[in-house]
Amino acid sequence: MKDLLMLSFITPLVLLITLVLTISHTQAQTAEPTTIAFGACAHQDRPQPIWDAIVAKRPDLFIFTGDNIYGDTTNMSVMQTKYNKLAAKPGYQKLVKSTPILAVYDDHDYGQNDGGKDYPEREASAKMCLDFFDVPQDDPRRTHPGIYGSSILGEADQRIQIILLDTRYFRDDLDRNTLTDQEKKDVGKVGWYQPTTDTSRTLLGEPQWAWLKTQLRKPAEVRIIVSSIQTISWEKGMECWGNMPHQRTRLFELIADTKAQGVVLISGDVHFAEISKTDEGPYPLYDITSSGLAQKPHPSWPKAINQYRIPGCLYVGENFGLITIDWATKTLCLQACDVQGQPQFTQNVAISALKVK
Numbered sequence: 395m396k397d398l399l400m401l402s403f404i405t406p407l408v409l410l411i412t413l414v415l416t417i418s419h420t421q422a423q424t425a426e427p428t429t430i431a432f433g434a435c436a437h438q439d440r441p442q443p444i445w446d447a448i449v450a451k452r453p454d455l456f457i458f459t460g461d462n463i464y465g466d467t468t469n470m471s472v473m474q475t476k477y478n479k480l481a482a483k484p485g486y487q488k489l490v491k492s493t494p495i496l497a498v499y500d501d502h503d504y505g506q507n508d509g510g511k512d513y514p515e516r517e518a519s520a521k522m523c524l525d526f527f528d529v530p531q532d533d534p535r536r537t538h539p540g541i542y543g544s545s546i547l548g549e550a551d552q553r554i555q556i557i558l559l560d561t562r563y564f565r566d567d568l569d570r571n572t573l574t575d576q577e578k579k580d581v582g583k584v585g586w587y588q589p590t591t592d593t594s595r596t597l598l599g600e601p602q603w604a605w606l607k608t609q610l611r612k613p614a615e616v617r618i619i620v621s622s623i624q625t626i627s628w629e630k631g632m633e634c635w636g637n638m639p640h641q642r643t644r645l646f647e648l649i650a651d652t653k654a655q656g657v658v659l660i661s662g663d664v665h666f667a668e669i670s671k672t673d674e675g676p677y678p679l680y681d682i683t684s685s686g687l688a689q690k691p692h693p694s695w696p697k698a699i700n701q702y703r704i705p706g707c708l709y710v711g712e713n714f715g716l717i718t719i720d721w722a723t724k725t726l727c728l729q730a731c732d733v734q735g736q737p738q739f740t741q742n743v744a745i746s747a748l749k750v751k
């Protein structure tokens with residue numbers, strides 16, 4: 395009798411456990427995709443209709459990758475006034491109400507076109523950026539010079555690390571090229587810079603490099619490294635990591651050394667959208683550039699040389715980037731979308747391909 399009682403107790407328990415396991419297994423298999431939108435280059439004096447299309451995607455996160463306003467000043471009252479213009483945009487207000495936001499500056503919102511460590515108001519500008527985007531007072535990003543920082547979204551097996559780099563605060567001078575306009579045209583360059591041979595120069599600064607190493611060692615399935623300027627493409631003569639080739643190589647080597655899996659790079663700056671891909675890292679590395687939210691390029695810029703661009707992954711016109719992580723198929727869908735939210739190019743990447751062997 396006692397055994398029968400035990401059996402009648404155990405059987406429903408086993409059924410219940412089976413049911414719970416089945417449900418949780420089903421939930422894991424049908425987990426909602428994670429959607430991360432991003433964008434750059436939004437002049438505060440221009441109309442910004444693109445916010446409606448971004449909000450309509452219902453992203454889990456929006457990342458500003460720089461030139462979020464065009465500050466271009468050492469007067470912090472002027473800078474604040476320009477941030478206030480962004481805050482007053484109805485579309486931006488919808489974004490703030492619906493979507494968590496992370497942000498880094500590029501040069502114009504840092505305060506100086508192509509500016510680096512010598513911009514005199516860098517400390518005030520960093521604080522203003524963190525304040526505007528409501529970074530909490532106790533956030534680690536406020537505990538050191540510069541605005542670099544990292545956070546992890548999601549839980550076990552679906553962790554997304556967002557690494558925000560500061561490419562301005564510590565950056566040494568760049569070398570300007572001496573090419574004539576015709577010489578630039580002949581080689582497909584549109585900018586003013588050339589790769590330096592001075593390997594003592596830094597883009598991130600040693601403290602940020604050391605911090606990045608510790609971040610890349612943290613467990614995550616997908617990592618989005620946010621750099622305001624392009625990391626992979628370097629031939630255009632515009633600002634990019636390739637103007638300090640030793641720093642570009644160091645980034646790729648650090649990903650290999652830390653065995654950081656799942657890295658995807660995103661950037662802005664250039665006023666068009668493209669995806670670059672390189673095999674210089676431990677696995678294929680992608681840089682998804684989206685720019686601008688409300689800026690158009692000089693007609694020559696998208697025509698500049700980029701040997702790394704994936705054929706077809708180019709869009710000229712206002713756009714935002716979209717990364718959709720499908721956890722069921724373990725696939726990343728990388729897109730640039732236009733003002734109506736229509737994808738203008740799509741590249742799918744298996745997460746399993748982003749692994750250090």
Ligand SMILES: [Fe+2]
Pocket residue numbers: 434435436461502663664665686689
């Ligand atoms: Fe810009």
